[in-house]
Amino acid sequence: MISAVDITKDYWTEGRVHRVLSNVSLTVGRGEKVALLGRNGSGKSTLIRLLGRVELPTSGIVEQTMSVSWPIGWAGGVHPILTGNDNMRFIARIYDKPFDELKAYVEDFAELGKFLSEPLRTYSAGMRARFVFALSLAIDFDCYLIDEVMAAGDQRFQRRSHEELFEKRADRSMIVASHVAEIVKSYCSRALILHRGRSKMFTDLDLAFDIYNDL
Amino acid sequence: MSDRVEPAVIFFSMGLPSPLVEWCDAVIARLVEFSLGPVDIVSANTLEELGLALIKSSTSHFVVASRMPSDGLRNVLTEHNTRYVVALDDPRAAFQNLVTKYGLDTIAATRAVAGSCASLLNYTMTEDALVLRAEREGRDPLGTAQTIARHFALDVAPADIAQIVVGLADISLTSAPSDIDTWWSDLEEPKRVIAVSALDGYVEHFAGRGLGKLIWSRDLFFVGDDPRQPADRPIDITGRIRNLVFGPYIILPPGSWVATVVLGFSREAAEVSYAIEFIAGPRCVSLCRTTIQPQGDRVFEAAVFFTVEPATDQPISLRISNERAAFEGQLVLGSVNLTQQSRGRPEIPDELRIALDH
Amino acid sequence: MFWRGFQVQRRVVGALLIREIYSRFGRETIGFAWLIAEPLVFAIPVLFTWRAIRNPHEHGLPLMPFLWSGYLPILLFRHLGGRALLFIRANATLLYHRRVTIFDVFLGRALLEIGGNLTALLVSFAVFYCIGEMEVPKDLPMFYLGYFYMIWWCVAAAMIIGALSERSEWVEKIWQPYSYLYLMFSGFFYLADWLPLGLRNAALYQPYTQAYEIIRGGIFGTTVRTYGDPLYTAFALAILTVLGLWLMHEARKFLVLE
Numbered sequence: 001m002i003s004a005v006d007i008t009k010d011y012w013t014e015g016r017v018h019r020v021l022s023n024v025s026l027t028v029g030r031g032e033k034v035a036l037l038g039r040n041g042s043g044k045s046t047l048i049r050l051l052g053r054v055e056l057p058t059s060g061i062v063e064q065t066m067s068v069s070w071p072i073g074w075a076g077g078v079h080p081i082l083t084g085n086d087n088m089r090f091i092a093r094i095y096d097k098p099f100d101e102l103k104a105y106v107e108d109f110a111e112l113g114k115f116l117s118e119p120l121r122t123y124s125a126g127m128r129a130r131f132v133f134a135l136s137l138a139i140d141f142d143c144y145l146i147d148e149v150m151a152a153g154d155q156r157f158q159r160r161s162h163e164e165l166f167e168k169r170a171d172r173s174m175i176v177a178s179h180v181a182e183i184v185k186s187y188c189s190r191a192l193i194l195h196r197g198r199s200k201m202f203t204d205l206d207l208a209f210d211i212y213n214d215l
Numbered sequence: 216m217s218d219r220v221e222p223a224v225i226f227f228s229m230g231l232p233s234p235l236v237e238w239c240d241a242v243i244a245r246l247v248e249f250s251l252g253p254v255d256i257v258s259a260n261t262l263e264e265l266g267l268a269l270i271k272s273s274t275s276h277f278v279v280a281s282r283m284p285s286d287g288l289r290n291v292l293t294e295h296n297t298r299y300v301v302a303l304d305d306p307r308a309a310f311q312n313l314v315t316k317y318g319l320d321t322i323a324a325t326r327a328v329a330g331s332c333a334s335l336l337n338y339t340m341t342e343d344a345l346v347l348r349a350e351r352e353g354r355d356p357l358g359t360a361q362t363i364a365r366h367f368a369l370d371v372a373p374a375d376i377a378q379i380v381v382g383l384a385d386i387s388l389t390s391a392p393s394d395i396d397t398w399w400s401d402l403e404e405p406k407r408v409i410a411v412s413a414l415d416g417y418v419e420h421f422a423g424r425g426l427g428k429l430i431w432s433r434d435l436f437f438v439g440d441d442p443r444q445p446a447d448r449p450i451d452i453t454g455r456i457r458n459l460v461f462g463p464y465i466i467l468p469p470g471s472w473v474a475t476v477v478l479g480f481s482r483e484a485a486e487v488s489y490a491i492e493f494i495a496g497p498r499c500v501s502l503c504r505t506t507i508q509p510q511g512d513r514v515f516e517a518a519v520f521f522t523v524e525p526a527t528d529q530p531i532s533l534r535i536s537n538e539r540a541a542f543e544g545q546l547v548l549g550s551v552n553l554t555q556q557s558r559g560r561p562e563i564p565d566e567l568r569i570a571l572d573h
Numbered sequence: 574m575f576w577r578g579f580q581v582q583r584r585v586v587g588a589l590l591i592r593e594i595y596s597r598f599g600r601e602t603i604g605f606a607w608l609i610a611e612p613l614v615f616a617i618p619v620l621f622t623w624r625a626i627r628n629p630h631e632h633g634l635p636l637m638p639f640l641w642s643g644y645l646p647i648l649l650f651r652h653l654g655g656r657a658l659l660f661i662r663a664n665a666t667l668l669y670h671r672r673v674t675i676f677d678v679f680l681g682r683a684l685l686e687i688g689g690n691l692t693a694l695l696v697s698f699a700v701f702y703c704i705g706e707m708e709v710p711k712d713l714p715m716f717y718l719g720y721f722y723m724i725w726w727c728v729a730a731a732m733i734i735g736a737l738s739e740r741s742e743w744v745e746k747i748w749q750p751y752s753y754l755y756l757m758f759s760g761f762f763y764l765a766d767w768l769p770l771g772l773r774n775a776a777l778y779q780p781y782t783q784a785y786e787i788i789r790g791g792i793f794g795t796t797v798r799t800y801g802d803p804l805y806t807a808f809a810l811a812i813l814t815v816l817g818l819w820l821m822h823e824a825r826k827f828l829v830l831e
Contacts, residue, residue, distance in 0.1 A: 011829055012827070013829065049665075049830065052668070052669040053668055053669075053671070053825075054665050054666060054668040054669055054825070054828075054830070055665070055825050055826070055828050055830065056823070056825035056826040057826070058826060064671075067671065068671065069669075070666075070669035070670065071669070077666060077667075077669060077670075079592060079595075079596050081595065081596045081599065082592065082595050082596060086591075086592075086595055089588075089591075090588050090591070090592050093584055093585070093587065093588035094584075094585055094588050094670050094672055094673060095670070095672070096581075096584070193542060195542045195543070198542075198543065200453065200542065200543060207454060207455060210455045210540045211453070211454065211455065211540040211541065211542055212540075213540070214539040214540035214541075215540075215542060
């Protein structure tokens with residue numbers, strides 16, 4: 001279970017307070033898939049960071065009793081100077097997973113071959129996206145944070161990503177921050193709309209998208 | 216009594232739903248029975264309803280009791296110089312009658328009396344009408360019964376008339392003003408306000424001072440499309456484009472009207488735009504439609520102009536809907552004030568007519 | 574916060590340390606050498622210059638050991654403090670990994686600097702020893718203790734600086750002038766014995782002055798009078814450390830990312 005209870009987040013810039021999130025609450029149980037809908041500036045990225053414990057809320061509580069992934073598909077977790085192998089070693093050590101297993105999975109999934117011993121900054125955008133996505137799936141989490149992903153790679157890779165995430169891991173929890181109605185409606189049972197820092201939960205996904213599209 | 220089939224004769228008894236008109240219905244029926252033969256009291260407001268009632272019935276003569284007679288009916292009556300009786304009373308007495316005797320709730324009673332007043336407005340104008348007033352004729356049952364008999368040219372002996380009147384003595388035609396006042400002051404404030412504000416304009420009219428302002432309180436409206444939820448509290452606008460407020464489904468007299476719709480908005484709701492529409496009848500014929508954008512104003516007053524055509528005869532409703540899906544916010548209806556601008560169609564100024572004709 | 578296996582933390586800090594090394598110095602070993610060389614490149618010329626323009630003895634003390642024991646801690650303070658500025662926001666995304674705490678991140682970076690500094694300490698000592706400018710410290714355990722306190726002070730200070738820099742942009746602005754002024758008042762240039770009484774007492778409240786006193790006490794033994802108080806210093810540094818840890822934990826409320 002992950003829960004954010006009555007979260008408020010303020011930022012101070014140039015002496016003025018800017019309230020980014022205001023009394024936001026969200027609970028995701030085991031196996032539940034919840035969508036996060038919000039335009040730029042709605043506080044969506046901030047909420048994801050709060051759920052990942054990167055930032056602390058100004059008030060309110062974030063609790064986790066499940067293991068939570070970093071935002072899947074997001075490239076901020078890898079260091080560009082390090083090679084693919086180095087990055088994998090780092091992750092393997094942090095999560096106590098045998099390096100060989102991890103490497104085998106990533107090699108097979110991302111199909112980067114020799115590039116794994118090259119620094120990440122030499123990768124093309126597509127390659128980096130594939131690497132990062134593969135790395136995300138190499139560790140088993142109870143809950144996956146998914147942030148606007150799945151645009152990387154060719155059709156085959158996309159299909160495979162889809163399969164790995166939504167089929168093989170169908171019993172996991174997911175928090176999906178996405179605009180794409182098809183994915184959300186197919187897999188999520190609820191949607192949280194964020195608008196100017198305020199949140200509302202909807203169990204009717206069609207209604208949620210109707211409202212979201214008009215925001 | 217003869218066995219021949221007699222041509223049907225129809226007698227019209229109209230009025231506000233107060234004891235007076237019920238007495239009239241009964242008196243006319245007895246008078247007809249005495250002079251012509253078996254009679255049935257049917258209830259009909261429109262030509263269609265009248266037609267149906269006649270076909271279904273098996274007697275020869277009818278008293279048509281109408282509380283909201285239509286304009287169409289009036290046109291036909293006027294055309295054929297048919298005589299009728301209009302029984303007027305203080306609208307408040309009619310309201311009281313509906314609530315105490317028939318157990319109607321405030322909203323239904325208001326709707327019925329307001330509709331009745333609106334319908335009868337033009338019925339008092341013609342020569343064919345015998346207008347009875349509770350405070351005048353209501354005090355003299357015998358004299359009134361005689362007047363009615365004369366009006367309809369019914370040949371009934373005075374002694375029989377007296378007997379009829381005595382037989383109906385248990386229906387009181389009028390209440391003492393003090394009784395009405397007592398009952399009204401005992402009525403709970405919110406209900407009293409709803410009824411009085413909707414009916415006061417008509418009280419003015421029947422007193423000869425012209426049609427006053429009609430105020431429709433928010434209790435007469437309901438939320439969305441659900442008649443069970445009155446719009447007397449803040450309404451959450453979260454959701455798709457849809458009706459937020461609807462009602463009150465009350466007949467208005469023909470003419471040009473200006474409605475002032477007062478709405479209150481929460482901060483978020485004030486940023487959405489809304490459509491305000493007046494519609495007529497069950498088929499929701501649009502009389503006018505306007506869009507408002509509060510743009511941050513928390514209280515908004517919209518003036519909406521519309522025309523009720525003669526022979527519309529349809530109850531009028533207001534419909535407020537959001538024009539975009541809304542994430543959050545609340546809207547509250549203040550009130551709807553209606554003022555009649557003129558009694559007929561709006562006139563086109565000469566210069567415009569000339570310009571349009573070219 | 575810290576009730577996890579020590580093993581886990583060791584692995585995490587180790588992984589962070591390696592990551593830090595590779596990211597700062599690349600994968601070539603020459604990069605790593607710079608870690609040690611950089612402080613030496615500053616220290617050795619400076620020290621030789623001082624030596625050249627001054628008497629070999631000042632205040633009755635051999636100059637070289639005095640300066641050497643003074644300057645390398647300055648470098649440590651500058652490096653740890655300077656690199657602590659805004660380090661949280663620069664590495665905040667590492668916190669997505671649940672096992673990684675902000676303290677781990679800090680420790681990884683700090684260990685690197687400390688390692689470099691200690692190596693530079695050793696190398697520079699070797700150089701000066703070989704040319705006869707310096708001797709082995711008279712009271713070696715005391716010297717170790719003093720330097721240990723010095724490292725502890727720099728770490729605690731860095732935690733506080735790093736955490737506070739997220740809260741206010743003033744910290745970054747003040748850092749430069751402060752680190753220069755630090756040269757004067759920290760004890761680099763003086764022994765507490767040289768100060769007038771009032772100033773001396775005030776100075777001895779500062780953990781850095783204490784650390785210097787203990788270090789100098791270790792180097793010169795009983796030939797000078799030092800006022801180091803190990804007990805008080807440990808106490809003061811413990812308080813500062815707790816403050817630093819708490820501030821770092823809370824700093825996540827004040828991060829401005831994006």
